[in-house]
Amino acid sequence: MIFISLLLTSLVLTCAEDNSQGYCIANEQSCATQLEEEEEKFIFYDVNPPEGFNLRRDVYMRFAIMMSEARKQGRRKNWNLVLPPWYNLYHWKTADVSNEPLPWSMFFDVESLKAFAPVVELHELFSKTKRKHFQIDRLYVLQNFPNAFENGVFDDKWEINTHCDYTASFWGYKNVTVKEIVCVKFQGMISKLWEVVMQSSHKYVMFAHGEIPLHDNYGSKSFWECRKSMKFSKKLIETAKKYISENLHCEGDICSTYISVHWRRQDFARARKRDVPSIKGTSTQIDKAIKKHNSDIVDVFIASDAQYSELIQLENQLKNLGYRVHFYSPTENDLQELRDGGIAIVDQIICTHAAYFIGTHESTFTFRIQEDREILGFESSTTFNRLCPDTGRCEKPSKWTIVQ
Template sequence: MSIKMIINLSILFLCVILTSAEKGDGYCDLKEKTCDGDFLNEKFIIYDVNPPEGFNLRRDVYMRFAIMLSEARQHHKNWMLILPPWYSLYHWQTTQSDFPLPWSNFFDVKSLKKFAPVVELHEVFSKIESNIFTIDRLYVLQNYPDAFENGEFRDKWEIGGNCDYDGTFWGYNNVTVKETVCVKYQGRISNLWELISLNPTDKFVMFAHGEIPLHDQYGTKTFWDCRKSMKFNKNLINTAKKYISEYFNCNSKICTTYVSVHWRRRDFARSRKKDVPSIKGTVKQIDNAIKNYNPQIVNIFIASDGQNSELIKLEKQLSDIGYKVHFYLPTQSELDKFKDGGVAIIDQIICSHAAYFIGTYESTFTFRIQEEREILGFESSTTFNRLCPDKGRCEAPSKWKIVN
């Protein structure tokens, strides 16, 4: 028996031991030759999202696919999910990256792997024999023109029509596609298996516009198990904790010394004027919320995409009535290291630990903070709060409570 064969058998034996020890809890790393099967026997799904969509919507799309693949693995389907790199996001205007960024820049990938069989794209590149990564079939998903045909929303799909892939393959120039298929699609994400089954020999399958398929498990225990697995990169967590300790004298999960606010501006201030307040209205609402919750609190942390001129005015007006206003302002080295995506996560972590949180209506940035606070164990009354327009109706935010 050759040395190489002995080494391979040793690795396989080690994987069997680890699998038995974990009792099926989690999936092994592809770089460790994956306990769930040899690379040659695995099949892979990768997806892309409508280019203008932001970081936090993409996190939700990931959960739909991760749950789909996790449940498939439980039914002995030998598929893995390739994590699409982060590249050229519309909202990352400060530090656009000229190269694709792996998920490990922002998340604890080992934690993701404990819930679903996921792998980074660069890991797949390291395993394929060719320098060219060839996708067997690219399904370009499209919405139906009328979601409620005859007044009814139902799951359906059909192949046909004209379409173009409007992505860039995450900036890679070594990705090719054998066949592109246009699909009108509506309904749950698990129905994608029906499409996949049409070509059972495909090894690499991609779905463009992965935001179109809907959750099968939204709000269920499975949903929350997946959400809890999405732990952040430790460097981001440590930076946020250091900030909270230094400025708010808090070293616990649930702080009592500050209030946090997500003040969405830019596109919301232009296109959703009926949902967001003016600067004066924002100050009044924050002041009222603190007085009703705990008048002893004077520290306010604000996460915002607002223009500097707006933030200066907001800070001054809050300071004039006795509050200390805080923003996370990264150093240049932190910005170079964490990028805009990492800085936004640090903002979210700081908001998540505050005694009381006020968000922006129907903002995915706010949704992710509310989810973190549910995981941390905050009372719902301190989490599901929103900034209201100066005038008119103010609809209460939906409360999606954790299921353990």
């Protein structure tokens, strides 16, 4: 008892020292806040620049599930995931829109994300630190092993790579730098990244090429819990539902008044000619799908990256078959307020609520729509459908059905 009393007295005296000496009063709120911030640690990540919005959403899920599962197991409770701002995406090409880093709240309900995993917006972290210059302690540049199936086996593994050549942009922020860069050859499930993180005691750790680690259990219950938490922002949902109500005459979540099509063109039409149909083939397949599903439907909503001339040709062919064709055409104000990413999400939401959906093979844009339709409870037969090439083999879409 004497030893414990002496120990407590020593602790009280230490905490009572003058703040200029680096200590604080233990019962003061400022001290509690300081200690709490010192205990917090943060994982940053980024994705290969050419990757699109919808692949990045999947990479986020890998990291969010990694964080959530660790906390469920009572581990890494002081670690937080920093949401990388949306910046300079390859497919966002609208002119006259300022190219600035955009927060996740532009597109998602961040409070819903936080209910699943310990995430924080980068601007929130800036405000916490109250520093003009922000430095990440260590950046791990993830790289693929040259031979994934060495000896015919895919093993989870990682190792430090002595060759490291990397130029980081840090989402367009000029006041963000990194103290140390380490290259790591990595192969396997994302939870193995904790082994890399625990190599040091740094507070701010970042991973470049976050697309390299894989899901631990793709399609599992945790996967779908995370996916459900990825609700779109209220503004985007309201915009899409207003369009559906006014143009496609549906007020509910599961509509019966129209079918939707994701018609991927541009790079797919050039590089994947064996997987995509011609314009004529597209209109023929849409017509057959409607006749098979519900011949009373006359409204077709199309989300596409096609050239304007291609859209007009498809629209005219469908009109000749007796259909009304709809596209979401944003106003200049919409483009300024929602940005390219928001416009694409509005397209996805409209596609999600349709009675029947036809997607594009191996497109992440299509995958995200299929996931949202699973969450809403659509029959799989109305969701996992694809546009086939005019001739040749047409592989059926994989069905990743929801796990409750």
